[in-house]
Amino acid sequence: MTQTDPILCIGSALWDIIARTERPMKPGYDVPGQIDRQLGGVALNVALAIRAHGLQAAVLTAIGEDPDGDSLIAALAEAGIDMRYATRVSDPTDSYMAIESQGDVFAAVADCVTLERAGDTIVAPLRDGTLAAADRPWRGAVVIDGNLSEEVLFSISAHHDLRHASMYLVPASPGKAERMRRVLRRGEGTIVVNIHEAGILCQEEFRTSTDAALGLRALGAQRAIVTNSARTACLAEEAGLVERDPPPVVPRTATGAGDAFLAGFICAEVRGATSADALDAAIASAAAHISQESP
Numbered sequence: 313m314t315q316t317d318p319i320l321c322i323g324s325a326l327w328d329i330i331a332r333t334e335r336p337m338k339p340g341y342d343v344p345g346q347i348d349r350q351l352g353g354v355a356l357n358v359a360l361a362i363r364a365h366g367l368q369a370a371v372l373t374a375i376g377e378d379p380d381g382d383s384l385i386a387a388l389a390e391a392g393i394d395m396r397y398a399t400r401v402s403d404p405t406d407s408y409m410a411i412e413s414q415g416d417v418f419a420a421v422a423d424c425v426t427l428e429r430a431g432d433t434i435v436a437p438l439r440d441g442t443l444a445a446a447d448r449p450w451r452g453a454v455v456i457d458g459n460l461s462e463e464v465l466f467s468i469s470a471h472h473d474l475r476h477a478s479m480y481l482v483p484a485s486p487g488k489a490e491r492m493r494r495v496l497r498r499g500e501g502t503i504v505v506n507i508h509e510a511g512i513l514c515q516e517e518f519r520t521s522t523d524a525a526l527g528l529r530a531l532g533a534q535r536a537i538v539t540n541s542a543r544t545a546c547l548a549e550e551a552g553l554v555e556r557d558p559p560p561v562v563p564r565t566a567t568g569a570g571d572a573f574l575a576g577f578i579c580a581e582v583r584g585a586t587s588a589d590a591l592d593a594a595i596a597s598a599a600a601h602i603s604q605e606s607p
Contacts, residue, residue, distance in 0.1 A: 317451075318367075319359075319367060319369045319370070319582070320370055320372060322371075322456055322468075323460055324354050324408075324422070325353040325388070325406075326352055326353040326405060326408055327351070327405065327408070328349065328351065328352025328407075328408045328410070330348050330409075330565075331345055331412065332347075332348070332412045333345030333411075333413055334414060335413065336413060336414065351387055352568075353424075353459070354457040354458070354571060355373055355459075356373070356388070356393070357568045357571035358457075358482070358574055358575050359393050360391060360393065361597065363392050365576065367579050367582060369393055369394065370393070370394035370397055371393060371395055371397070371398060372398065372434050372438075373427060374406075374427045374430035375399070376402070376405035376406075376426055377400050377401065377402055378404055380404070380405040398434075399433055403429055406426045412565060414563075415602070422459065424459045427459055427460065428459075428461045431461070431464055432464045432467045438450055439471070449475055449477070450473070450477050451476045451477060453478045453581075453582055455574065455578070456468065456481050456495075457482060458485070458491055459488065465492065466495065468495075469494075479500055479502070480502050480504060480574060482570070486506075486512055489510075492513060493513055496513065496531055499533070500534060501535075502533075502535040502537060503535070504574050504577070505524075505536075506539045507521055510524035510528055510536075511524065514527040518538075520543075520544065521539060521540040521545055521555075522544070522555060525538045533548075534550075535550075537577070537594075542558055547587055549587060554587055558598070561603040564603055564604055565601075568601060569601050572597045572600070572601035573595070573601075574594065575597060576594040577590045580592075580594070
C-alpha cells in the first residue's frame with residue numbers, strides 16, 4: 313500500500329437529498345428548514361473525504377445512464393475523483409433522502425436498487441486486468457461499502473480479489489450491517505461500525521464500544537473499530553485495544569460523519585501511522601465534519 317496508489321472505494325455513489333431543521337422532529341411533524349442536493353453514497357463520501365486529505369481515490373460503482381448520472385459524473389470529475397472504473401447502466405441513478413433534526417438524523421431512506429442489480433459487474437476491473445487480475449491482485453487500500461448486496465460481498469471474498477489488499481469494511485447503516493457477517497467471519501480486513509451496527513452483527517446488545525469491538529473480534533474480525541457517537545471509540549486487534557474519547561463539538565450535520573471518520577483513519581494508515589495515531593486522526597476528521605456549517 314503506497315500513497316501513489318488510488319484508494320479504491322467500492323459501493324454506492326449517488327445524490328443525497330438532505331432536509332435539515334433546527335426544530336425538534338416527531339412522526340407527522342411539518343417544520344421549516346432547508347433542503348439541499350449534494351454528492352452522496354458511502355463509497356463516494358469516503359472517496360471525497362480521502363481526496364480532501366490529499367490522497368487519490370477511485371470509485372467502483374453503478375451509475376445510471378440518465379441526466380442524474382451524467383451530472384453526478386461531471387460533479388465528481390470536478391471534485392477530482394477518478395470515475396473511470398464506474399459501470400454505467402440503463403437503470404436510474406440511485407438516491408438517498410434524509411431528514412436531520414438539530415444535527416441528528418431523524419429518518420432516512422436509501423434507494424440503491426441500481427447498485428444491487430448491477431451485481432459483481434462493478435468489480436470487473438479487479439478481475440479483467442484493468443486494475444488487477446488473478447495473477448496480479450490489487451495490493452492497495454480498498455473500502456467495501458455495505459450497500460453492496462450480500463451476494464456481491466461474498467463474491468469479492470470468495471474470488472480472493474482483495475487477498476493482498478488492505479481492506480476496510482463499512483456496513484453503511486444498521487439496516488444493512490447483517491450483510492457483512494459472512495465476510496467478517498472469514499477474518500479479512502478491518503470492520504468499522506457504530507455500536508448499533510456491532511450489536512446487529514454480533515446479535516447482542518453492547519453497553520460500550522470496547523465490549524462491541526471485542527465481540528466483533530470474537531466473531532472473526534481481524535480488526536474492529538467501533539464508535540459510539542460522542543462517547544469513547546475503541547479499536548481492537550491482535551496487538552490489543554486502543555480507546556479514545558471524541559472532543560466536544562457543536563453538531564451541525566450528522567450525514568457523512570462515519571465516512572469522514574473512516575477516511576481519516578485510512579489516510580493516516582496509508583501515510584504510515586500506527587493504529588493509535590490513525591484512530592486519533594479518524595476522530596479528528598469526524599469532529600471537523602460534524603461541526604461544519606451545512607452547505
